[in-house]
Amino acid sequence: MLQDKDNFDVEQSFKAxxxxxxxxxxxxxxxxxxxxxxxxxxxxxxxxxxVSIAQQGARRVLGLDVWAPRVATAVDLxxxxxxxxxxxxxxxxxxxxxxxxxxxxxxxxxxxxxxVSDVAAVLASIRRxxxxxxxxxxxxxxxxxxxxxxxSELRAPIKLPWLHLIAGRKRVIAxxxxxxxxxxxxxxxxxxxxxxxxxxxxxxxxxxxxxxxxRVNPTEGGLKNLAMMTFRALARLPGLxxxxxxxxxxxxxxxxxxxxxx
Numbered sequence: 587m588l589q590d591k592d593n594f595d596v597e598q599s600f601k602a603x604x605x606x607x608x609x610x611x612x613x614x615x616x617x618x619x620x621x622x623x624x625x626x627x628x629x630x631x632x633x634x635x636x637v638s639i640a641q642q643g644a645r646r647v648l649g650l651d652v653w654a655p656r657v658a659t660a661v662d663l664x665x666x667x668x669x670x671x672x673x674x675x676x677x678x679x680x681x682x683x684x685x686x687x688x689x690x691x692x693x694x695x696x697x698x699x700x701x702v703s704d705v706a707a708v709l710a711s712i713r714r715x716x717x718x719x720x721x722x723x724x725x726x727x728x729x730x731x732x733x734x735x736x737x738s739e740l741r742a743p744i745k746l747p748w749l750h751l752i753a754g755r756k757r758v759i760a761x762x763x764x765x766x767x768x769x770x771x772x773x774x775x776x777x778x779x780x781x782x783x784x785x786x787x788x789x790x791x792x793x794x795x796x797x798x799x800x801r802v803n804p805t806e807g808g809l810k811n812l813a814m815m816t817f818r819a820l821a822r823l824p825g826l827x828x829x830x831x832x833x834x835x836x837x838x839x840x841x842x843x844x845x846x847x848x
Contacts (some may be wrong), residue, residue, distance in 0.1 A: 596632065600663050603634025610635065610696050613804040614723055614835050618645040623691040628681050628708065628716060629698025633674070634659035637667075639694065640674045642717040647674045648690075654678035680697065681711040689715050699834075700726045700735075701777045706788065709793035716840040722795065727833025730773075741765065741777065741815045755780075783821075783831040795838035803832050 611617035621643040627636045630649025640647045651657050655676040664674055677684075682704070693712050702708050712722050729737045733747030740750055740761045750758050755773050762776040763769055773780050781789075783802075790797060802821065803814040814832065821830040 596659060596663070598670050600632045600634055602665075603632055603637060606696070607635045607638040609806065610725060612806065613801065613833070614725055614837065615618040615799060615801060615804070617642075618692055618723065619719065622691065624689065625692045625694065626650065626681070626690040628693065628712070629701070630676060631656060633664055633676060635694065635696050636660075636674050636676070637664060637671065640671055644673060649674070650674045650681055650684065651676065652678065680708075681715065682707050684715065686712065688712050688717045691720050693715055693720070693724075695722070695724045695726070696727050699724060699786070700729055700779065700781070703774045703779055705781060705789040706781065709789060709795070712793045712838075713840060716795075718840055719842045720840050721798070722836075722838040722840075724838065725801075725835035727834065729783065729786075729828070729831055729833070730778050731782060731828035732830070732832040736778065739778075740767075749818040755774060774780055782828045783834065784827065786834055790838070792837055793838070793839055797802065798837040798839050799835075803830075805833075806834055 593823045620639050622645045623643075625639050625644045627639070627647065627649040630636050630651045633649055634651040636647045649657075650659065651660070652788075657676045658820075660676045664676075668674075679779075683792075693716055699705060699708070710767060716722060727802060728737070730736070731751065734745065736750035736758050738745065739758050740753060742749055759770065759773060759776055787800075803818050805811050805814045817830040817832060822826045
C-alpha cells in the first residue's frame with residue numbers, strides 16, 4: 587500500500603488535524619475535562635487529537651491505530667513538533683487486542699467507526715478498557731451511504747453526491763486497488779464497513795454502555811449547518827435515513843457498578 591507521504595502532505599494534514607480536533611468537540615456538543623485523566627484514542631491517525639488532549643492536561647494519552655506506518659509517522663511528528671510532550675504515546679495495536687481492563691478514564695474516537703470491520707467488537711473493547719463511570723466520545727463521518735461516503739475513493743474528475751452508490755461497490759473496490767497497487771475483493775478490505783445508521787445504532791444500544799447523547803449531522807454555522815439541518819429532516823423520512831445521515835456522534839458511559847470478565 588502507498589504510504590501517507592505518497593498520497594498527501596503529512597505536515598499540512600497534521601496541522602489540519604489540530605484544527606479538526608477543535609471542530610470534533612463542537613460537534614460532540616461539549617469537551618470533557620482531561621485534567622489528570624488517562625485517555626485512550628482509537629484510530630489516532632497522525633496523532634493530532636491525541637496531542638490536543640495531552641495539551642489540555644491529560645496525565646497520559648495513548649493513541650492506537652492499526653496501520654503501523656501511520657503510527658511511526660505520528661511518533662515522528664510529535665517528536666519533531668512537541669519534543670517536551672512526554673504524556674503521549676502511540677501503538678500499532680487494535681483496541682480489541684490491547685490487553686487489560688479498566689485502564690482509562692476517557693476513550694475518544696474521531697472518524698474511525700465508519701472504517702472498522704467489527705463495530706461490536708471495538709465497542710466491547712472500549713467497555714473493557716474504560717474504568718467504571720468512564721466515558722467514551724465517539725464521532726464519525728461520512729457514513730458510507732451518505733453523499734460522499736466513499737471518502738472520494740472513486741477519484742472522479744467531478745465530485746457528485748452518491749456517485750459511489752451509483753457506480754457500485756465493484757468500481758469503488760477497483761479504484762482503491764488502482765490507487766494503492768493492491769488486489770482486494772471486498773469493501774471492508776478497502777477500509778469501509780458500509781454500515782447503515784440503523785446498524786450502528788443497534789451496535790451502540792447493545793454494547794453495555796449507557797448512551798448519554800446521540801447527535802446526527804452536527805456541524806458548524808453557515809450554509810453547511812443549514813444543509814445538515816435539511817439532511818436531518820430528510821433522514822426522518824421512510825427509507826432515506828442511510829442517504830442523509832452523514833455523521834453520528836455518541837457520548838457513552840460505563841456504569842459505575844460495571845464489571846468485566848476476561
